[in-house]
Amino acid sequence: MITSTQDRGKQRLYIQEVSVRDGFQMEPIFIPTDRKVEFINGLSRTGVAKIEVTSFTSPKAIPALADAEAVMCRIERAPGVEYAALVPNLRGCERALSCGVDEINLVMSASESHNMANLRMTPMQSLDQFAQIVKLVDGQARLNASLSTTFGCPFDGDIPLPHVLDTVARFVDIGVDGITLCDTTGMANPAQVARVCEAVKERWPAMAFTAHFHNTRGMGLANALAAVQSGIDRFDASLGGLGGCPFAPGASGNVCTEDMVHMFNAMGYDTGVDLDALLALAGELPQIVQHDIPGQVVKAGPSTRRYPVPAGKVA
Amino acid sequence: MITSTQDRGKQRLYIQEVSVRDGFQMEPIFIPTDRKVEFINGLSRTGVAKIEVTSFTSPKAIPALADAEAVMCRIERAPGVEYAALVPNLRGCERALSCGVDEINLVMSASESHNMANLRMTPMQSLDQFAQIVKLVDGQARLNASLSTTFGCPFDGDIPLPHVLDTVARFVDIGVDGITLCDTTGMANPAQVARVCEAVKERWPAMAFTAHFHNTRGMGLANALAAVQSGIDRFDASLGGLGGCPFAPGASGNVCTEDMVHMFNAMGYDTGVDLDALLALAGELPQIVQHDIPGQVVKAGPSTRRYPVPAGKVA
Numbered sequence: 001m002i003t004s005t006q007d008r009g010k011q012r013l014y015i016q017e018v019s020v021r022d023g024f025q026m027e028p029i030f031i032p033t034d035r036k037v038e039f040i041n042g043l044s045r046t047g048v049a050k051i052e053v054t055s056f057t058s059p060k061a062i063p064a065l066a067d068a069e070a071v072m073c074r075i076e077r078a079p080g081v082e083y084a085a086l087v088p089n090l091r092g093c094e095r096a097l098s099c100g101v102d103e104i105n106l107v108m109s110a111s112e113s114h115n116m117a118n119l120r121m122t123p124m125q126s127l128d129q130f131a132q133i134v135k136l137v138d139g140q141a142r143l144n145a146s147l148s149t150t151f152g153c154p155f156d157g158d159i160p161l162p163h164v165l166d167t168v169a170r171f172v173d174i175g176v177d178g179i180t181l182c183d184t185t186g187m188a189n190p191a192q193v194a195r196v197c198e199a200v201k202e203r204w205p206a207m208a209f210t211a212h213f214h215n216t217r218g219m220g221l222a223n224a225l226a227a228v229q230s231g232i233d234r235f236d237a238s239l240g241g242l243g244g245c246p247f248a249p250g251a252s253g254n255v256c257t258e259d260m261v262h263m264f265n266a267m268g269y270d271t272g273v274d275l276d277a278l279l280a281l282a283g284e285l286p287q288i289v290q291h292d293i294p295g296q297v298v299k300a301g302p303s304t305r306r307y308p309v310p311a312g313k314v315a
Numbered sequence: 316m317i318t319s320t321q322d323r324g325k326q327r328l329y330i331q332e333v334s335v336r337d338g339f340q341m342e343p344i345f346i347p348t349d350r351k352v353e354f355i356n357g358l359s360r361t362g363v364a365k366i367e368v369t370s371f372t373s374p375k376a377i378p379a380l381a382d383a384e385a386v387m388c389r390i391e392r393a394p395g396v397e398y399a400a401l402v403p404n405l406r407g408c409e410r411a412l413s414c415g416v417d418e419i420n421l422v423m424s425a426s427e428s429h430n431m432a433n434l435r436m437t438p439m440q441s442l443d444q445f446a447q448i449v450k451l452v453d454g455q456a457r458l459n460a461s462l463s464t465t466f467g468c469p470f471d472g473d474i475p476l477p478h479v480l481d482t483v484a485r486f487v488d489i490g491v492d493g494i495t496l497c498d499t500t501g502m503a504n505p506a507q508v509a510r511v512c513e514a515v516k517e518r519w520p521a522m523a524f525t526a527h528f529h530n531t532r533g534m535g536l537a538n539a540l541a542a543v544q545s546g547i548d549r550f551d552a553s554l555g556g557l558g559g560c561p562f563a564p565g566a567s568g569n570v571c572t573e574d575m576v577h578m579f580n581a582m583g584y585d586t587g588v589d590l591d592a593l594l595a596l597a598g599e600l601p602q603i604v605q606h607d608i609p610g611q612v613v614k615a616g617p618s619t620r621r622y623p624v625p626a627g628k629v630a
Binding site: 113116117154155157187188189190216219221224225226251252259263266268303304305306309 | 533578
């Protein structure tokens with residue numbers, strides 16, 4: 001049951017922007033560093049709580065983000081916004097720390113096959129590396145652990161809930177500050193999201209959990225609704241819905257930031273985000289990435305938009 | 316809170332297909348009658364509960380549906396499927412009855428401006444006409460009343476809940492068998508859907524309410540989730556997401572049938588619909604309407620699809 005938001009104070013939700021990392025890394029063109037910096041500076045002015053700025057990965061693996069240091073060091077940091085970076089290994093961690101990131105985002109998969117394919121390690125090796133990185137960071141930055149394929153793996157299929165809980169428990173033991181549950185290829189459904197999110201919130205009520213959904217099968221906002229109903233208040237999203245899915249050409253990518261903010265704002269939540277500023281920035285994206293974007297509100301306008309009564313018949 | 320569906324019998328949901336009316340009427344090309352009949356016969360084999368076959372409106376107003384009689388009379392009717400038609404006035408009602416439709420769908424808007432623009436009548440005049448049509452039909456067909464702009468009007472804005480309830484009460488008094496709450500231009504949000512649906516279900520628990528959502532602003536499935544949580548079990552949807560919005564060129568149309576069925580099936584509901592059959596039929600749509608369709612699952616495949624582990628790195 002959805003609780004009406006009219007008779008209580010607005011609940012705060014935290015919107016975390018991932019387009020410049022999760023989105024840009026999929027783009028076939030290299031977006032010039034200046035353009036990235038300008039775009040991220042624009043994002044900083046929209047009211048998002050966090051920006052995942054880049055990934056300190058091998059430039060050979062992801063050429064689109066080869067300018068990680070330059071981008072991280074040249075952006076203007078706005079007060080109240082956290083600037084995070086994805087870090088795949090110890091070397092990446094050193095690079096990220098040298099740029100003074102606010103948060104380091106570690107990643108591993110809930111499924112063995114996806115972890116091997118993505119990171120060339122077993123999940124156990126990933127956990128060992130996480131522990132080493134926590135030691136290396138030693139309080140110089142916040143630490144977040146992202147669990148890919150939490151809601152299903154395109155190779156291995158279903159991920160049993162006890163396995164998700166066991167892995168989350170390992171993250172907690174290692175001492176991370178936040179945990180992201182990722183629906184990496186858009187396999188989650190709202191009933192499953194409710195089961196998983198309720199289970200982790202019940203066991204670790206004080207942990208900062210983030211939900212990271214993809215709209216691959218059109219369920220992104222429905223899953224976000226199920227997550228917020230289950231007590232999740234942090235959401236990754238990607239401006240314009242940038243992101244895509246490596247296994248489904250033409251499929252939608254990450255859940256779209258402006259569509260998510262539009263929904264949550266309309267529902268009466270306090271996202272802290274200026275939708276108009278977000279829409280203005282989303283409008284620049286087709287020129288930046290040189291293709292159309294899947295976001296809907298940028299095309300249709302917000303639901304508060306009014307039209308003059310037409311002279312002719314409407315359908 | 317979402318109730319887990321694992322520990323109870325599957326709840327039945329009824330999927331009502333509107334692509335051949337709400338979708339085809341927006342298409343700039345005339346789809347040949349034979350192709351419509353073939354397509355509707357295909358829909359009849361997917362397990363949908365109802366098909367809104369056509370609209371008995373003026374061929375001048377909607378040339379795309381000028382073949383209403385031919386289509387309605389030539390389709391093969393499958394047992395267990397209801398065949399409905401939209402009827403804008405008494406003349407249309409006579410035409411529909413002459414074809415032996417199972418259900419007549421009446422339509423009016425919750426907002427004055429939209430009713431005037433769409434039907435050239437005041438809402439009061441529409442209600443009077445509904446009453447005349449109920450008399451004319453006199454049990455020869457089921458009667459459904461659709462309330463356009465229930466969740467907001469592109470001209471008038473918000474529709475107060477008491478006004479929605481008053482109009483629904485008039486429908487009930489007139490003696491209709493079912494009532495559809497239409498989010499005509501995709502303005503609804505899930506909190507509002509919950510408020511409206513809970514209110515009507517509480518006041519008229521035995522009435523067959525249908526939720527009719529558009530995905531104009533990406534919230535179609537989130538709204539469907541909110542509606543099912545609020546006790547709604549009948550959903551209009553359009554194969555491929557066909558439909559569109561006359562006020563927002565490029566915006567998505569009706570909520571997509573195969574994406575909705577995919578979500579509800581994955582959640583453990585019993586839609587009665589064969590998703591594979593639906594996807595096969597959706598795959599024919601781009602050729603029929605001669606453009607791409609917004610449906611996601613037809614591009615990405617169902618979430619149960621498995622992929623071989625790739626040789627290279629995955630994102």
